[in-house]
Amino acid sequence: xYQRDLVVQKGFKNQIRVQFKNSDQKKISVSNTQTxxxxxFDYLNKRTVIEKPLEILDVNTTATKGLAxxxxxxxxxxxxxKSSYSFSIKLLDSSGSYVPAYSNTYYGINGTIExxxxxxxxNVASKxxxxxxxxxxxxxxxxxxxxxxxxADPEYNSNSALHTFVFYLTAFRGLxxxxxxxxxxxxxxxSWTTIFEKNYDQFTGLDYQNLNGVYSYVRIKFIPAxxxxxxxxxxxxxxxxxxxxxxxx
Numbered sequence: 001x002y003q004r005d006l007v008v009q010k011g012f013k014n015q016i017r018v019q020f021k022n023s024d025q026k027k028i029s030v031s032n033t034q035t036x037x038x039x040x041f042d043y044l045n046k047r048t049v050i051e052k053p054l055e056i057l058d059v060n061t062t063a064t065k066g067l068a069x070x071x072x073x074x075x076x077x078x079x080x081x082k083s084s085y086s087f088s089i090k091l092l093d094s095s096g097s098y099v100p101a102y103s104n105t106y107y108g109i110n111g112t113i114e115x116x117x118x119x120x121x122x123n124v125a126s127k128x129x130x131x132x133x134x135x136x137x138x139x140x141x142x143x144x145x146x147x148x149x150x151x152a153d154p155e156y157n158s159n160s161a162l163h164t165f166v167f168y169l170t171a172f173r174g175l176x177x178x179x180x181x182x183x184x185x186x187x188x189x190x191s192w193t194t195i196f197e198k199n200y201d202q203f204t205g206l207d208y209q210n211l212n213g214v215y216s217y218v219r220i221k222f223i224p225a226x227x228x229x230x231x232x233x234x235x236x237x238x239x240x241x242x243x244x245x246x247x248x249x
Contacts, residue, residue, distance in 0.1 A: 006087065010077045010117040018054060018089065020066035020101070027066045032056045035092040036101055038070050040113060043086050050076055054089070082117045086110045126166075126246040129220065134234075143234050145242075147220040149186040153249045154214050163218065164248045166208045171240035172200045173225035174233070180215035192219065202240065220245055 008014040018036075022028050030036070040050035054068040088110045091101040100109040132145040152163065165178060178196040195218075196209055224239035226232060233239065 005111065006113040008072055008077065008113060008115055009119060010080065010082060010115055011074050012077075012119070013074055014072040014077075016070040016072070017057075018068045018070060020068070029065050030056055030068065036068060037090050037092070037098070039088050039090065041086040041088075041110075042083075049080055049085065052076070077115060080115055082115055085113045085115060087113045126164075126248040129245040129247070130243070132222075132242070141232075142223055142226070143232065144221055144223050147245060149181075149190075149217040149219050150247050151249075152180070152215040152218050154216055161212060161214050161249065163211045163213070163215075164208065164246075165211070165220070166206060166246040167242065168206055168244040168246075169200065169203050169240065170243055171202050171204050172242060173202050173239045175199050175223045175225075176242075177221040177223070178209070178211065178218060179221055180213065180218045182216050184216060186217050190217075204240075218247065218249075220247075 006016060008016070020028050020030050034056070036054040036056075038050070038052050038054055039048055041047070042049050050072065052070065052072070054070050057067045057069050058064040088100065089102040090098040093099050102111065103109050127150050129147045129150070132147055134143055134145045136142075137144050152161075154161070167176065176198050177194055179192040180195050181190050181192050183190050195211055195213065195215075198207075198209075200207075222242055224233045224236075227235050227238035230238065
């Protein structure tokens with residue numbers, strides 16, 4: 001093989017063609033019965049991060065003989081740091097030992113591969129809700145508590161957009177509801193649709209919910225439970241508390 005640095009994109013499917021040549025830069029034949037292994041090394045931490053076989057594409061055609069392909073899937077690279085790595089290609093010989101199948105112009109048996117993340121989105125902090133607006137519903141004669149309207153980033157989401165909610169609850173009793181709207185702005189006349197609801201009975205801990213859909217805004221509404229001897233549902237000593245809600249779109 002001839003010396004060449006490789007560039008791959010993190011979080012994408014990368015396919016790299018490998019052309020085997022001799023020292024005179026003439027193509028050489030390889031066989032489907034031969035096993036070539038690509039290895040990628042983190043030189044600083046002294047560890048192998050990827051090891052995968054090559055697929056032999058052509059063994060007979062003169063124009064493309066000695067051609068193989070390396071396929072790196074999204075999951076192969078998504079957890080790796082953006083950096084430069086070393087790579088090598090080795091051949092499993094008939095005795096069951098590995099021999100180098102790559103050397104550069106200086107007879108080194110490793111090359112350089114650069115892992116980039118030009119198109120991988122960076123993690124964005126979750127939206128956090130810790131305060132709620134309490135309103136009395138004259139129809140049900142119950143208090144309802146609402147989070148602020150949370151922007152759902154519709155311009156960044158596909159038709160199967162994922163929304164994740166995490167509820168931090170302490171001895172909470174009541175009905176938790178997630179509502180959404182397609183309205184471009186929110187106000188008194190906003191039309192909200194319920195997309196999830198769940199009853200809790202003195203639940204303490206973390207609970208989460210994943211939902212799919214393209215929305216402009218979402219909000220959380222919860223209706224506390226009424227104590228058996230209570231006259232309304234405004235007794236935190238009975239219904240507990242919604243300590244925090246995290247939302248990520």
